[in-house]
Every structure is written in structure tokens, then in C-alpha cells.
Amino acid sequence: MNSITTGLFAASSETEPPSARAAFFVSDSTGITAETLGSALLANFPGVPIARQTIPFIDTVDGARAIARDIQEVIGAGGQPIVFATVKSVAILGQLQVPGAVVIDLLSGHLTELEDALGTTRSEQLGQFHGVGDIERYFARMRAVEYAIEHDDGQSRRGLDTADVIIIAPSRCGKTPTTMYLALQYGLLVANYPLTDDDFPTEDLPRTVNAHASKCFGLTTTPLRLSQVRHERRPNSAYSSLAQCTLELRRAEDLYRRNGVRFLNSSTKSVEEMSAVIMQSMHLRS
Known part of the structure; x- marks a missing residue:
């Protein structure tokens, strides 16, 4: 493996227990599609530990x-790896068909169906599946990411009237990752605002977002989960104490209810699930 590929391989590997099932996400382009689709399939088996390795830009037989x-090597060590591939070249895909590995081609079956439906054959150009496609849509997503960064954690009040949604929640409830996911995946203009001690007591929403109450969506979690997450950041502090977390969550949920703000509990939901609920609840489209 060349040095560039080795670096990417190492950077995208996750540390997992030795008993974890090895899963390779192999792509002739960025690997985003392979990892997204493969992970969506693996999510149906939450009890199986997975050691994930994303390997992009495999566009040659070598x-x-x-x-x-x-x-x-994984097979030789007694493992039974799973290979999720988004590779268009038959020759390249053939090299991945190692006896003892389960290779799941995420493209071929669907491309064949599309060939039949569209009455034409697929392009052989490598990586075209991952192309920008709609350049305006691409730039809209980039603008949304810039907006999310500017308005992360209440850093800016500028342009809040143009936001598609404003996520409000106590610290460490999942505001930022959800904001970035909605921006990057759907091109939505999303701001987020942290509810702190300075915002209470109050009957209304904080002044920064009160004028945009109809765009607000709240997040909450369980006190124990919030305490665990905060403890990783500030161990043995008042900020991470169970009592403080319980107080902040109770105040936040009361605030949501008084002001008619829709909210969800993030403790058992992935970013993808939270984003889907927010989009559905707020009637948003990408």
C-alpha cells in the first residue's frame, strides 16, 4: 500500500476490542458513500462490535x-471481515474478492436496475458516482456549513432571521453535531444557542432567540447521560455534577413547554435520527 493510502487508512481506523468484527469500507473516491451506506446496514445489528476501516481512493488494481x-491478514488471524465497496471497476472489485471475506458491492445491483430502467449503460468513469452533480446544491451546502460555524454556540446574532432552524439546549446535549449534520447533508441554515445559568430564571426564551421562537427546536437528554458526557470534559466539577445536570434539564424542558418549543431527548438517538425528527417536525426540506 502506498504512503498516501496508508495514512488515510490509519487515520480513519477506529480503536475497537480484539473481538470486534472487521469491516472495510472501500471506495474508488472519498469513501463517504461506502461508509454511510455500510454503517446504515450495520446499525441494524447493534449488539455486534465492529472495527471500522475506511479506505478511500482505491482506483487502481495495485x-x-x-x-x-x-x-x-485479518482472515489469517482468524477473523471474518466484511467489505463494503463502492467501486465501479470490475477489475478492482475482483481484487477485493478474497476467500473468507464477505464482500458487499453497494453499487452493482442498483446500477443494473437503473440501466434497465433508463435503457442505457452506466458510465465507466471512476468516481463519477461521487461527483458534485448539482453545483448550486454543493455551494448551498458549503454556505450552510459556514453559517453553522458562525452561529455555533450563540457566537453570532447576525442573520438569525434567515435561519431555517435554531437549536437550543443546555451544554453538551448534541447541538453542534446536529447543526453541522443538517448543514452538510441538507444545506439548511442552522444556528444553535446554549441555555446557561444566565438565561434563568425567565418565562420567555433568551432574548437572543426570543424573536425567532417559531424557528427554535430544543434538545434534552437524561441527567445521568449529561453528567457522564460533561465529566469527560470537566471531571469532578459542579458543571458535570448530577445535581447541576438535573437542574439544567428540568429548567430547559419547562422553558420549552412554556413557549411551545418542540423538543426531543437526544440520549438514545443518533445525529441522523435527531436530524430527521427536526426536519419532519419543522417541515424542512433540503
């Missing part, structure tokens, strides 16, 4: 052979 050797 590169695929290098990956095949890594797969063989």
Missing part, C-alpha cells in the same frame, strides 16, 4: 491488491 493483503 491499490486493490494492497487492500486485499490487509483483508487476508
Whole structure:
């Protein structure tokens, strides 16, 4: 494997227990599609520990052979790896078909169906599946990411009237990752605002967002979960204490109810699930 590929491989690997099932996400482009679709399938098996390795830009047979050797090493150690592939080249895909590995081609079946439906054959150009496609849509998403960064954690009041949604919640309830996901995946203009001690006691929403109450969506969680998350950031502090977390969550939920703000509990939901609920509740479209 060349040095560039090795660096990407190492950077995108997750530390997992030795008993975890190895899953390779292999792509001839960025690997985002392979990882997204593969992870969506694996999410249906929450009890199975997975050691994930995303390997992008495998667009040559030699590169695929290098990956095949890594797969063989896992098999040699007694593992049964799963390979999720978004690779258009039959020759490259063939190199990944290592005996003892389960190879799931995430493209071929659907492309064949589309060929039949559209009455034409697929393009052989590598990586075209991952192309920008709609340049205006691409730039809209980039603008949304810039907006999310500017308005993260209540840093800016500028342009809040243009926001599609304003996520409000106590610290560490999942505001920022949800904001960035909605911006990057759907091109939505999302701001978020932290509810702090300075915002209470109050009957109304904080002054910064009160004029935009109809755009607000609240997040909450369980006191224990919030305490655990905060403890990782500030261990043994008043900020992470169970009593403080309980107080902040109770005040936040009371505030949501008084002001008719829709909200959800983030403790057992992924960012993708939270984003879907927010979009549905707020009637948002990408």
C-alpha cells in the first residue's frame, strides 16, 4: 500500500476490542458513500462490535491488491471481515474478492436496475458516482456549513432571521453535531444557542432567540447521560455534577413547554435520527 493510502487508512481506523468484527469500507473516491451506506446496514445489528476501516481512493488494481493483503491478514488471524465497496471497476472489485471475506458491492445491483430502467449503460468513469452533480446544491451546502460555524454556540446574532432552524439546549446535549449534520447533508441554515445559568430564571426564551421562537427546536437528554458526557470534559466539577445536570434539564424542558418549543431527548438517538425528527417536525426540506 502506498504512503498516501496508508495514512488515510490509519487515520480513519477506529480503536475497537480484539473481538470486534472487521469491516472495510472501500471506495474508488472519498469513501463517504461506502461508509454511510455500510454503517446504515450495520446499525441494524447493534449488539455486534465492529472495527471500522475506511479506505478511500482505491482506483487502481495495485491499490486493490494492497487492500486485499490487509483483508487476508485479518482472515489469517482468524477473523471474518466484511467489505463494503463502492467501486465501479470490475477489475478492482475482483481484487477485493478474497476467500473468507464477505464482500458487499453497494453499487452493482442498483446500477443494473437503473440501466434497465433508463435503457442505457452506466458510465465507466471512476468516481463519477461521487461527483458534485448539482453545483448550486454543493455551494448551498458549503454556505450552510459556514453559517453553522458562525452561529455555533450563540457566537453570532447576525442573520438569525434567515435561519431555517435554531437549536437550543443546555451544554453538551448534541447541538453542534446536529447543526453541522443538517448543514452538510441538507444545506439548511442552522444556528444553535446554549441555555446557561444566565438565561434563568425567565418565562420567555433568551432574548437572543426570543424573536425567532417559531424557528427554535430544543434538545434534552437524561441527567445521568449529561453528567457522564460533561465529566469527560470537566471531571469532578459542579458543571458535570448530577445535581447541576438535573437542574439544567428540568429548567430547559419547562422553558420549552412554556413557549411551545418542540423538543426531543437526544440520549438514545443518533445525529441522523435527531436530524430527521427536526426536519419532519419543522417541515424542512433540503
